[in-house]
Amino acid sequence: xxxxxxxxxxxxxQSPNMISEIATPTLMKGxxxxxxxxxxxxxxxxxxxxxxxxCALKDVSLTIPPSKVTxxxxxxxxxxxxxxxxxxxxxxxIPNTSVKGExxxxxxxxxxxxxxxxELRRRVGMVFQKPTTFPRSIFENIAYGLRINDLAGSxxxxxDRIESGLKAAALWDEVKDRLxxxxxxxxxxxxxxxxxxxxxxxxxxxxxxDEPTSALDPIATQRIEELIVELKERYxxxxxxxxxxxxxxISDMTAFFWLGELIEFDTTEKMFTKPERRMxxxxxxxxxx
Amino acid sequence: MSAVQKIISRRKRQDFLFxxxxxxxxxxxxxxxxxxLGDLVIDGLARVDWEFMxxxxxxxxxxxxxxxSWVGTLxxxxxxxxxxxxxxxxxxxxxxxxxxxxxxxxxxxxxxxNLAGVxxxxxxxxxxxxxxxxxxxxxxxxxxxxxxxxxxxxxxIVATREALRTIPQSIREAAYxxxxxxxxxxxxxxxxxxxxxxxxxxxxxxxxAVGETAPLITIGALTFIAxxxxxxxxxxxxxxxxxxxxxxxxxxxIQMFNWVSRPEREFLxxxxxxxxxxxxxxxxxxxxxxxxxYRMRKNIxx
Numbered sequence: 209x210x211x212x213x214x215x216x217x218x219x220x221x222q223s224p225n226m227i228s229e230i231a232t233p234t235l236m237k238g239x240x241x242x243x244x245x246x247x248x249x250x251x252x253x254x255x256x257x258x259x260x261x262x263c264a265l266k267d268v269s270l271t272i273p274p275s276k277v278t279x280x281x282x283x284x285x286x287x288x289x290x291x292x293x294x295x296x297x298x299x300x301x302i303p304n305t306s307v308k309g310e311x312x313x314x315x316x317x318x319x320x321x322x323x324x325x326x327e328l329r330r331r332v333g334m335v336f337q338k339p340t341t342f343p344r345s346i347f348e349n350i351a352y353g354l355r356i357n358d359l360a361g362s363x364x365x366x367x368d369r370i371e372s373g374l375k376a377a378a379l380w381d382e383v384k385d386r387l388x389x390x391x392x393x394x395x396x397x398x399x400x401x402x403x404x405x406x407x408x409x410x411x412x413x414x415x416x417x418d419e420p421t422s423a424l425d426p427i428a429t430q431r432i433e434e435l436i437v438e439l440k441e442r443y444x445x446x447x448x449x450x451x452x453x454x455x456x457x458i459s460d461m462t463a464f465f466w467l468g469e470l471i472e473f474d475t476t477e478k479m480f481t482k483p484e485r486r487m488x489x490x491x492x493x494x495x496x497x
Numbered sequence: 498m499s500a501v502q503k504i505i506s507r508r509k510r511q512d513f514l515f516x517x518x519x520x521x522x523x524x525x526x527x528x529x530x531x532x533x534l535g536d537l538v539i540d541g542l543a544r545v546d547w548e549f550m551x552x553x554x555x556x557x558x559x560x561x562x563x564x565x566s567w568v569g570t571l572x573x574x575x576x577x578x579x580x581x582x583x584x585x586x587x588x589x590x591x592x593x594x595x596x597x598x599x600x601x602x603x604x605x606x607x608x609x610x611n612l613a614g615v616x617x618x619x620x621x622x623x624x625x626x627x628x629x630x631x632x633x634x635x636x637x638x639x640x641x642x643x644x645x646x647x648x649x650x651x652x653x654i655v656a657t658r659e660a661l662r663t664i665p666q667s668i669r670e671a672a673y674x675x676x677x678x679x680x681x682x683x684x685x686x687x688x689x690x691x692x693x694x695x696x697x698x699x700x701x702x703x704x705x706a707v708g709e710t711a712p713l714i715t716i717g718a719l720t721f722i723a724x725x726x727x728x729x730x731x732x733x734x735x736x737x738x739x740x741x742x743x744x745x746x747x748x749x750x751i752q753m754f755n756w757v758s759r760p761e762r763e764f765l766x767x768x769x770x771x772x773x774x775x776x777x778x779x780x781x782x783x784x785x786x787x788x789x790x791y792r793m794r795k796n797i798x799x
Contacts, residue, residue: 303598330676340671343797353675
């Protein structure tokens, strides 16, 4: 799977299938026209992050391209989760944290005082390590995000959007007959796909995934990986992973972090075949970390 | 017998010994409680009938009843619950979800924990000074209900915070990640998911308030009331009346206290009868709390 040629083919095989199944008019709205020439979706400039006085990110600068999967790898505590959580300002929830530097999404610094964090999080969806389904029905889990964002005008529109969200997350066939049942009765992998469906239903531009498969078994992991590859057509995806093979299988770009610093950032192909830095090579080949 | 076996058999003896001591301690507690309840039932059960429930107090023991005191207890609880619950839950939500962690909130936190341990008579003194003398509420149902509301407020706050703390942080983050505001997280997620815990806390706090005597006597609750407060519903507009909150009152424990302190034996029987009613009220409130907790836990698992 490391071979880029092979990855291309598998993507091509899935694309037509995907469009026929999930592309409903509402979801197509944002992508009907080709993206403009901007090659940068997220521009991280000299970002420093502190938990109290502990510096968790040191001068990280990184540009994340649109409609690609960008993977963050590195040993535990290297700051990759912290970084992904700065992209939708989820770290604001943690007391005693501070940020220096800029994160620009489509040229707008999200840490400027004028940023509306609620609006930002609507544009930048997130999937967490453990499935975070609400203790409600499958239907209500997705309906919630739609309702608070005023995305469901009528009952039929709500149902349509829930259906397309579930289809986008490749969960529809498994749950269509039991939408009213509690979400927590689903298996771990299904719950995680429900969380992805919930994030996709509100039509974000970027989807952040913080180790989305680390709590899942290999089969569920495989389904989610396939899903991520399908989704990158329409979303910019940033994924944190501990699993080297996963990064090489699904990502286009890979960033390697160590002790809060960005060590190397390049195309996944280059990172996994001939990285510039010795440290990257050692980590990827399992010699340290 | 080898040395190791000796040590093992000694440890087993200790284990057995503690088992016996534990059973004895448990039995002492339970047997005493059942003896008290049994005694109360034997003394008073014969007295509890429809007439007892629907009669006003009287100087003749066989004609006396608890109508005005159980109505008083009910109305006091209504005032207490409708003030302490919104105040306590709001304060608990604020402290747990909104307040920044700094020395001010730390001091507030410690003091709320302390307030829960303040003797109830102190609340009575404060209510006498503040509600009766300062705000001129008089010796009314309103003053009594507010006094007990002060008393249970810390318990409600602590229960709310505990219930909120059992909700994993990941649920909050998941809701924020969908573009929720803080209030939406509280209103749509935290409060619904913690309702079981909060309700349990509220009911336990109220069942403590039901039995309180000292603070109500302090503010001047009457022990002999031969009339009921005005009805909350009227035949003319505006149909609802709050006149009853200004009415003087008595409550079950005060009625019991009054009867117990009389010399005639028959009044002791009355007190036992009132005690049975009070215990039934308290126990059924606790039962409701357990039921709510059970049902909520069944639906939500983290």
